[in-house]
Amino acid sequence: MSYRAPWWLPGGNAQTIWAAKCSRRHAGAAPRWRRDRWSTPDGDFIDVDHAVYESRADAPLLVLFHGLEGSSESQYAIAFADFASRNGLAFAVPHFRGCSGELNWAPRAYHSGDHQEIDWLLSRFASLNPARPLIAVGISLGGNALLRWAAEWGEAAARRARAVAAVCSPLDLAAGGHAIGRGFNRQVYTRMFLSTMVPKAMRKWQQFPGLFDRDAMLRARDLYEFDNLFTAPLHGFKNTEDYWARASAKPLLADIRVPALALNALNDPFVPASSLPRQTEVGHHVTLWQPAQGGHVGFPVSHGPLGLPGHVLAMPEAVGAWLLQHC
Structure with missing residues (x-):
């Protein structure tokens, strides 16, 4: 991803905070959601929001795993929903336990390495949508969990998903x-x-x-x-x-057998650049994008004659296009 921040947003903190609080998240209408509640094998539940619009029955399904305390209302989820709708994809956001607005029932919550939960969710999506190629993106915490799943499940993950991507994920959790x-x-x-x-x-x-x-x-x-x-x-x-x-996903990235993208800005205030993996550490299935700027799930882009207001549509566009190359 080639990215350069607007001149009026210098530094990772400005790019992070403005994107989360002030950015335009969709080019067209705001997404509408249909919520399903899935019962988990341990007697709990997960709420899944599906974007409501028409798509071909065989169009790819893009699943987004949100970040820490995120939801389908997070700016990045809305921006990816916009990308999906403009490109004819089905789109869904499963909420980690306790993040859908209602406290879950079991004596647990969610965490950065829960690859079993990721596998159960992706298996459910695949069984409900057998005609749709499955691609997935994880944001921050959700991206680390997604890459842990890809590494832990190896060839089985490659049979389940066409490609996966992690955006601004703390792949070394101690450093982050x-x-x-x-x-x-x-x-x-x-x-x-x-x-x-x-x-x-x-x-x-x-x-x-x-x-x-x-x-x-x-x-x-x-x-x-x-x-x-x-x-x-x-x-x-x-x-x-x-x-x-x-x-942490970083020590296992070489075990991934599905096309995987890891996007991390070098000025992310949450993720030290020194902790990011190098290409020699990850194997040929993993692509690393490490632009100098972007902040934490920021990547704002200027719009208009004075550079204001801006939007956050460029990152989902770039990541989504990369995922679609593998469909």
């Missing part, structure tokens, strides 16, 4: 976790995430009293502490270090 816990990131992004994650965790504690240390959770001030109290123990990890090490 420490980066978001420092300085400006800690004051802005960490507070933003914890403002929704902690209340949801407390509601989960009300469902299952004693599930974790409630008082310690109320004192949590960064994602390291949150993961140590909640994410790691609820999903089978010993602690934060164990979770970040075992859930």
